[in-house]
Amino acid sequence: MSAPPATAFVSVEDRLRVEELYARYACCLDDRRFEEWPELFTDECVYRVVPRENYDRGLPLATLSFESKGMLRDRVYAITETLFHEPYYTRHLVSGILVAPDGGGFRARANYLVVRTKAGALSELYNAGRYVDHIVEDAGTLRFKEKLCVFDSELIPNSLIYPI
């Protein structure tokens, strides 16, 4: 996606609401309140984590590809109950949010960096990339209708368990 039109067309309030959505997104993941994560999406939604390589070359494979809030809930169940892994902290840094109006909602993109820290180990740069999102009004609040995480860090340090 090339850069969206000037956010001048978005009201200050809306812009801040979008920023807040990103902040809450990072906050619930980094606090490990995973069960709240699906609630930031609409029932019908798309969440995809995509290597930049596949994205740029038009290859459809995603590292994670979910098509409904149900699939997001199944993921939460997996990371909390079924996927054995060494637990780690995540820390999301998000900047460069660009917002453009789109029908009732917004198209937005932002840069992100996720830092991973395992118990007793040094923090490491884990995953960097960009969000390419579609955000809509949903029951009086903003939610992600579509969230694409296109990551530069194609060589994943072993595994990717928690959402990006």
Added chain:
Amino acid sequence: MSAPPATAFVSVEDRLRVEELYARYACCLDDRRFEEWPELFTDECVYRVVPRENYDRGLPLATLSFESKGMLRDRVYAITETLFHEPYYTRHLVSGILVAPDGGGFRARANYLVVRTKAGALSELYNAGRYVDHIVEDAGTLRFKEKLCVFDSELIPNSLIYPI
């Protein structure tokens, strides 16, 4: 701290003032204007740097635990005059600021990342975590009444000299 209520309750101006406080905080530390750092706090204040491990387990030990602007000044004296160390640059990245009104002031939280660079060495990921703060109006400007730096990076790369 779970996520604060929607910042919608905070005026745009106040939100930007809070953002600016964070920017000035990072700016004075990264510019090494340490003597200005205590001035960003109220006289009665709390500043604590806490390993996430202790924070999550309810253990009271902090890596740094100050209870007054006086203690902050004593720290500034130490890092400039008494604590022998290899000097390093810091670079603070802060994002995901969430603000909620609280009495006259605000409760805020944000994610941060501190990059460390020593002379003649490569930059390194030094300390990542979150700020959990209480901000108040003080003589016409905003100051930290309480600032908690809860860090994921529990294994500190040797030493922690400058404020987080």
Added chain:
Amino acid sequence: MSAPPATAFVSVEDRLRVEELYARYACCLDDRRFEEWPELFTDECVYRVVPRENYDRGLPLATLSFESKGMLRDRVYAITETLFHEPYYTRHLVSGILVAPDGGGFRARANYLVVRTKAGALSELYNAGRYVDHIVEDAGTLRFKEKLCVFDSELIPNSLIYPI
């Protein structure tokens, strides 16, 4: 540059326009739309990438030092046509933007972090520092009249090809 005066003097709209300029700057570089990069500057402009060491000691040498949009275009030609290098992704994280009015335009500073990712390799912390900028109104939009990238990461991991 010491911290600029309170951004309270800058209108909310202007502040958001400045933030957007930074977002578009990062966006066009990280998307590798290099040809758009010079367009974010005025015709007469200054772009310098300076090791913090030289900056702090008052030494004039810069890693890159351009004095016109023409020189920026020449750089774009070089990185796309003449400078042999291993291609890499960049990811810019920018935070702590401080803005102050200056005549028709603005003085601004911000912290940045650039993450580098080479094909088939792990992402690495590449360059951290601060932007010290002069931004002006130019044909109805904001552009950089002067942009200084003062970097902490004095020991550059081999080469610096793309703009910071």
Added chain:
Amino acid sequence: METIPRPIELDWHPDACARIPYRVYTDAAIFERELERFFYRGHWCYVGLAAEIPNPGDFKRSAVGERGVVVARGRDGAITVVENRCAHRGVQFCQTPHGNTKTFVCPYHQWSYDLKGNLIGVPFRKGVRQGDRVNGGMPDDFELGSHGLTKLAVEVWNGVIFASFDHDAEPLRAYVGPEVGRYFERVFDGRELAVLGYSRQRIPGNWKLMMENIKDPYHPGLLHTWFVTFGLWRADQQSEMIVDERGRHAAMVSRKNDGGRSDAVTAGVTSFKENMVLHDERVLDVVVEPWWNGPTVTMLTLFPSLIVQQQVNSLSTRHIVPRGVDAFDFVWTHFGFADDDAEMTRRRLRQANLFGPAGYVSADDGEVIEFSQRGFAQHAGLETVCELGGRDRGGAEHNVTETLIRSMYGYYREVMEL
């Protein structure tokens, strides 16, 4: 920095392939010998799919062991593989992951090579005329012919490209053998492939641990909740463990059942979740494909570098690229067939959520491999125990066995002389 590895003295009881010394996972000297004897001599390594470079001039970077190579398709359509290292002064000349080109030009001094690796141009080879004299140039006896790139032997088997630094390696099909080759040709029967995309992970464990993982039918029904709970793979299934005559390659073949409780195979298994139901079952919307002829899963290990996966409708090749003795890169290429309809493609992509670095039944394989490596590092003198299903080698009619791992180490000891 190169260092001299500890000299190899393992007291490994002859033919005790049911016990594997930790040392083989941690010793740099052993690893160097593995590279020499498995990756660079006498064996075939996977380098890619023909479908990745469909047109003349297409190329992609790949690797054989720790050596970078370039896989290209010549103007004549023939596929060639050369080492990514200039004959002049050693530069790894190709830095773009993939592309299309007529020649390879080294950036440093512009020596140029054709896609077969022949040196075709050396700037100023005959010197540079200045006035009446000719300056420099290469010696008269300098022959382009003797300064080409290192060329690898290449065999393409139904669209899958293998290469070897050893031009005397036995033919590929003989190398794989009929037992496992049969299952290779079940997936790769010559149909045109459609590449769906890539996943890449760096796993901090010795490369052999991944070979073991895919020769280990014991763990899926225990480590992977989804397998045991939904019956995709568990101990009570009809399975066959197939191995080639030398014991190096293998096929794990099985047939899914309906899952659910079973005193025999779920009692006390903490990963079994009796009441687990998916909120959205499209991820497991399996449709039988005619070419399966029965098995719902076939996992092939083509020693030393390739794993071929068919798990219901999800297909992938997995490329093992060692990175020192204690890590390897694991490159997944998911694919379907050119004649898949949109529905089937969507299905393969949905089921891909089970695989790769984040997959429901494979993210944890990388994790346990990392934990194994850590365990080995703690205690140089010890050995693992691989005695499920006995202590001998060969195939089996079921999956309650570690025989394929023992078989691999039988072959390993022979070649490594350990």
Added chain:
Amino acid sequence: METIPRPIELDWHPDACARIPYRVYTDAAIFERELERFFYRGHWCYVGLAAEIPNPGDFKRSAVGERGVVVARGRDGAITVVENRCAHRGVQFCQTPHGNTKTFVCPYHQWSYDLKGNLIGVPFRKGVRQGDRVNGGMPDDFELGSHGLTKLAVEVWNGVIFASFDHDAEPLRAYVGPEVGRYFERVFDGRELAVLGYSRQRIPGNWKLMMENIKDPYHPGLLHTWFVTFGLWRADQQSEMIVDERGRHAAMVSRKNDGGRSDAVTAGVTSFKENMVLHDERVLDVVVEPWWNGPTVTMLTLFPSLIVQQQVNSLSTRHIVPRGVDAFDFVWTHFGFADDDAEMTRRRLRQANLFGPAGYVSADDGEVIEFSQRGFAQHAGLETVCELGGRDRGGAEHNVTETLIRSMYGYYREVMEL
């Protein structure tokens, strides 16, 4: 990646313990021998406090040398320590830093162990019945009893847990000896402890440098401004240097004075700040505790892995976990006593600002250790000079000496045969 270390040839003049070759801080071969002889054989290592696992089933991860272990409290209340490595195929099975459990289950194939490390369950050990046949399973002669986790010897001394891979190690109290043991029991007299929290740092220097640092009463009054200025520790104090008969353990005992100028010990000392006053003195609000019986500071080194700190009202154990020859992790556990009132707890926490990776009198210890390691790396052939207070070993009635360091190296040479 394991590499063979330079063979050990030090020309170290017999009993010249006042000169220490840089090589002992930088040579991988020497480090391997140290692990073997100090951390894994004949010695006791600290692994935690009983107060960290108060209830049956509680466990925490810890380390002995470079080996991960799990410290647990059984249902009978007894504390056990096992290596964190599965007997099957080596997996470091425990990945949670602490918790409560009935058994240890390895994720890979669900072998399960009781908290004592006994193997109690192997899935499909007897095979899996399919129709009329039984598939796989472990060999008939497979004995659970011979495949347990590696169990460590354990001794708990007044709430402090020590473990050893060597079940023939001499009893703990004899190992520590009466001279230093007396001071150990001064802090740990059996009172219930209250854990206040943890600090962790990775220090890029050889582990012995930290032992030296706490056997070095010379530096506190010179490196640490706070000590010399406020009289917490300086050369003119009444001090005693105590060492066990073998020279490996030590206690530095001293009594604070009022600080301030003194021609003898502050003249020309750049770290002394005559006019320094704190803006907020609560950090140094010291209250004498009855059990001190005089000394205001006692610093114990229990070779090779533990430091016990009493600095006025601040108490901590410091655990040394080597990470290769040139780094170690340093884990601080601050504690008080169960019967401390809120005021005393607050006091201990305030004084904690002096200690740990950011502490006023300890952040710079980590720094100088890093600088020492860099110095050693520059010049393989040289040696340090430890001649303050003479060249012999043993205790002292003052702190103007490096005798404790010399004593440690006397013991070191004996055991290391260097």
Added chain:
Amino acid sequence: METIPRPIELDWHPDACARIPYRVYTDAAIFERELERFFYRGHWCYVGLAAEIPNPGDFKRSAVGERGVVVARGRDGAITVVENRCAHRGVQFCQTPHGNTKTFVCPYHQWSYDLKGNLIGVPFRKGVRQGDRVNGGMPDDFELGSHGLTKLAVEVWNGVIFASFDHDAEPLRAYVGPEVGRYFERVFDGRELAVLGYSRQRIPGNWKLMMENIKDPYHPGLLHTWFVTFGLWRADQQSEMIVDERGRHAAMVSRKNDGGRSDAVTAGVTSFKENMVLHDERVLDVVVEPWWNGPTVTMLTLFPSLIVQQQVNSLSTRHIVPRGVDAFDFVWTHFGFADDDAEMTRRRLRQANLFGPAGYVSADDGEVIEFSQRGFAQHAGLETVCELGGRDRGGAEHNVTETLIRSMYGYYREVMEL
């Protein structure tokens, strides 16, 4: 962590300096010997410019090989160089990159040294009086004189500072020799220098590759578009390759032409961009300086640690600091002359865009060096081919040759006994 390097057995055909074994770029044992024989014995290394420490008491940190040193100007104006390592217990005492001081004080125990490296103070050397007794202190036979810092031999040549750990090294001018010395004094003729600033890069390749790069007149006109297109350096230029009698140092001297198309040197050269024009030509606003006396470019290599650059109006020293066998730091100090006017200074700074880690004609040098190292790592047994301009050594009247590289390896083999 130190490790024992592979014993050095190279079968390197006697005097085949036109072929260089990859091993010399990747073998840790060879690198250790290089440090010993080139950086620490018998050679002079660059440590800085006198203009960087103009005043008494000024100091800066620098390095000789992998050893940190401090370069200082004494009260008498004399320049001294000492190793940055305390004689007491090895601490790298100086942690500020540059500054002004009267003495060096080690932080750990405050041993103090004068700028010449003499030990002038040891706290409590005579012990500390307590009541009627004197506690501790250094032994009576302890002599300050025998515990100074390691002092290096120093020579300052027209403002350029060289140091050597070997006090028996031949005099600097003899070491450099008249052939190359002449060009050294062309740039450094005694005029006062003005430091413009620093650039630093870490290049992941063996240090010798940078020496080769600046002894390689073959690549500039091929790798660097700007050189060939704008005629700053290309094969059809009037050039001279100068080498000292031992073959270790060299000067590449050349004269720019107008660039543009030329069948001889641009035909088929992909880096040549015939129609390239700058949007802003100020970067190439070259003004001839009287002292050039003809050549527009002179590139000097003073083995093993220094490169001196004059490229039209841009001047710099480039300091090679090895970081293990496979990396080095490359420190650029750009300078002009004290009597430059503002216009000339601006010109030098503009032209600096061509150089350094981002420079139009040098960023890619670091890249190709990295790619070479990767190539070497792939294939331990092979060798590079350096046969342009023949197989012999010595100087040349043109730049179509690799003779300077061969000359360096002639000397290299002699000293390294390989």
